[in-house]
Amino acid sequence: MKLHQQFLLLHSRFGGAESALTTLDELAKLLDCTPRNAANIVRSMSRNGWIAWESTRGRGRRSTLSFLAQAEDIAAQAMLQAINRKDVARAIGQIKIHRNSSTLQEHLQGRLLSYFGHHVETSNDRQIDTLRIPIRQPLHTVDPLYMNLLAESFVASHVFDGLVRRSDTGDDIKPGIAHAWDTDDSRRRWTFYLRKEVLFHHGKVLSADDVVYTFERLVRSPRRTLYSFIYKQIKTVRALNPTVVRFELEEPNELFLPFLCTSRAAIVPKDLNQLGSYRFGTEPVGTGPFKVTQMNETVCMMEAFGPCFQGRAHLDRVEIVHVPWAAEAMTGDGHRTGAAEGGSGSAPDQSSPFHVIPNASAGNSGWSRIHSETTVRKFVTCNTQKAGPLTDPALREHLFGCLEKVEESEGDSAEAAASGTRTSSENAELPPSPSEQAPVLLRIATILPYKADAEALADALGRYGYDCEVSAVSPEEFKGEIRLESDLILFSLLRDQDEELRLYDSYRTMAEHVDAHTRIDIERLLSLVLREPNSEDRLQSLNKIESLLIRERNLHILSEKPLPTAYVPTVRGVTFNSQGWVNLRTLWFPPATAGE
Known part of the structure; x- marks a missing residue:
């Protein structure tokens, strides 16, 4: 990897010229090493066929350095090595290093995009379906109490469950961890009846005490979070027995049940304090269809949780990667389609690695597309x-x-640009100032x-x-x-x-x-x-x-x-969660058959 960077440094120093006159002393200074090490580096690059070095003996004489390999190819090799080691952070770093070269950056982005999408591997005669998704927002925490970003809520919706959930259409509220519920005539007392033998990812059986802890944690928090106006009205929450929980509200609140469908109201285990709230944000334990196996500032890796009470997910693994060029929309063909970037916008073909793009930009005719009816x-x-x-x-x-x-x-x-006519408002009088x-x-x-x-x-x-x-x-x-x-x-x-x-x-x-x-x-x-x-x-x-x-x-x-979601026809089971993101619980890919 280091040799790749040294080649790119030399290539950049000499302006991409095919050959240049230099000395080992100059190369040593540039590479921050001794002349002897510089000679070893030159020999290694020559053996790889990257450069040719014609040494000229004599004091003050300069040798000829010729570049035989393209900078794009060497940078791509370094990136692919990083990707093969699953070091996505280093791969993304390659793009950052070469941000001053738009052509090289475009090339590297295209290589990185091949990492994403649906991938199949075989381990111990078992097929493992992995979906890799790029996101623009970084993931700091998926703790329901502390998360702020939509991307964090997206992950949390697959790691945790609530007492109730919204139907796929959003028209009504369905059972979740609670299989039934009722309320009294005052609409202030709500009783929920929990399913039996619901397992957390660490193997503990969920009980009413976990539900009580979850909401007492919310109520006690001094944080001003989304929907705090709902849970701050909880007067008491009590476990009547291991499978029955009762809430007493300060006053009637018809938004209480819809609130329980949100990620903010997801149920967490009462023993999370053994981890600590900060650590719990990156090592969460829920009851959802996926459990987090690794999470840092670059990547969140989740694996299917087989004992999930709602049924096992079809996917085996999901990798969610933060890709930091936030202003650009991924299209799967390596091009940028944001309005400010001026990318080519050519449509991706059916072999594109992007099977699913949450919140994709519109205008890519190569994608089959459905809308979740969510707007910003x-x-x-x-x-x-x-x-x-x-x-x-x-x-x-x-x-x-x-x-x-x-x-x-x-x-x-915009209308005039399309028709080639003069705008009616070009000479319009400005509103007078008051x-x-x-x-x-x-x-x-x-x-x-x-x-x-x-x-x-x-x-x-x-x-x-x-x-x-x-x-x-x-x-x-x-x-x-x-x-x-x-x-x-x-x-x-x-x-x-x-x-x-x-x-x-x-x-x-x-x-x-x-x-x-x-x-x-x-x-x-x-x-x-x-x-x-x-x-x-x-x-x-x-x-x-x-x-x-x-x-x-x-x-x-x-x-x-609108926030559309693009997908190619090989994707099946596409549904949306309440925020318009693809629901990974139901997503699946038909296996390839012989002859296809």
Whole structure:
């Protein structure tokens, strides 16, 4: 491996020329070694057929170094060696090293992509089906209490189970670890009846004590996490016997049962303290169809858990790999299709290694494609609790009018580009500013993944006299004071099977930074949601909140895009979890037959 890097260093130093004049002393300095070691390195490269070395004797005389191998081939060899050793981190490092050469980086990315997809190997006369999936988000923890990212929730949904689960269509709630449940007339007391002999991955039988521990851990946590407004209303949770658990809520809450379907409410063993919460995040123990055998910042390896009470998964092993070129969409043909990259976008063929791509980009005609009906909505809200320009309704009207003008202009430009005509808004009059004082200073807060969106928003508003400063922080920091210290907040909403929970949580947060009159209206409608047993009526109240926020110019929706999942026809059993990710529990690949 080191010899490969030394060759690439020499090749880069001499600008990729076919030959160059140099000395062993110069090579030793470049390779950070002695002249004697430099001579040994030259001999090794010559034996491999990578270079030719014509030595010229005499003081001050220079020898001729000729490159016989291509840098792309040597880099690819180093990468393949790393992949064969399952050292994916080093393979990815190869790409990082050569990021200054777009051609070489493209070549290495294509080689790395061949590692992914469906692979079959035979061990002890047993066929092992492995699926390797690239993801753009790093995995820090899959502990249900501490996870923040969708990718972490995706892994957790296959490692853990909840008391109940959503059906594949999301229309109703099905048994999970609990095979039945009931509630009293007050809708505050919920009783769950657990399946018998449900096993954790470490062999322990799940009992009601594990369920009690799981929810007491949530309630005691000082963390402000997604859906905390639900579990903080749990007054008591008790084990009536080893297979019966009873919850007592502070008040009726019709979102309690949907909450129990989420990864946040996944059941963990009460003895996880023996590992420690931090270690448990990377060495989790659940009851799900896959158990984690290795997890670090680069890769998460999971193996099928045979005794799973819901049945064994068809796949034997899943490897989820963090691939760090986050702005690019994987297509399986080695090309990049992100809007900013300008890749060729040619469609992959049926031999592509990418059988499954969670959240793939649209526009790849070579893929068969189905939609999970999950969308991502990006929006901006105003903080009118902060003393500043946005407390003026007229200025908010002007600001959102500017955003609408920008969107109209971009729509016209796209249509005009397609038709070759002049846009109708090129000479349109700008909206008049309500203030004579210019510029208006605004601070925009967002999380790091949306920094580019926030900067685009700042640029758009800058055309109309707004001077914007962007603050992008981690999801954990975003839960703090930064939102209330900002004027505009850019965030997103995943509209999936948990839409009611997400909308409620989002509007509850927005109520913290709007004027008192609007906050009272929001809280009144949210209170109705918690007491309404009919899902359609709950959504109607949530939609009223959206209309109110838009009407008061506190909310502006920037975009809403679907999250499709691409797959080739050889994949069978494709279903989706509540967040629109492929459900690995049901996925399978038909075995190849002779003659195919």
